[in-house]
Amino acid sequence: MNFxxxxxxxxxxxxxxxGGGKPKKQQVKKLDKVKxxxxxxxxxxxxxxxxxxxxxxxxDDISKLSGGAKQGSKQWLKCYSTAINNVVEALTPAEYELVxxxxxxxxxxxxxxxxxxx
Numbered sequence: 001m002n003f004x005x006x007x008x009x010x011x012x013x014x015x016x017x018x019g020g021g022k023p024k025k026q027q028v029k030k031l032d033k034v035k036x037x038x039x040x041x042x043x044x045x046x047x048x049x050x051x052x053x054x055x056x057x058x059x060d061d062i063s064k065l066s067g068g069a070k071q072g073s074k075q076w077l078k079c080y081s082t083a084i085n086n087v088v089e090a091l092t093p094a095e096y097e098l099v100x101x102x103x104x105x106x107x108x109x110x111x112x113x114x115x116x117x118x
Contacts, residue, residue, distance in 0.1 A: 041107075044107050046100070047088070048106075049099045052111070052115045053102070057087045057090075058087050059071075061079075061083035062076055065083060
């Protein structure tokens, strides 16, 4: 007989065995009362705001970097993140303040419908 298997069964399931009976189900912790909309709301970052607000600058930079490649092509997509980084680095301190204000606004009430639709 395989005593390891028998002992294992007693540990896991037998009343009064080594384990003291069947394992108890773990209690599921209830989440704090949070609005449904808050649970599923996206947290916006500086990059999200810049992509939405400075789309024209990003597209211009992509066209320069990709040599005028068609939007959505492999060459265009290769240059996308580089263009965003270039636009972020080129922002003035005043523009950074505007972006930071929009982060707070978008995270509290959500972005404008034009951004939601895109």
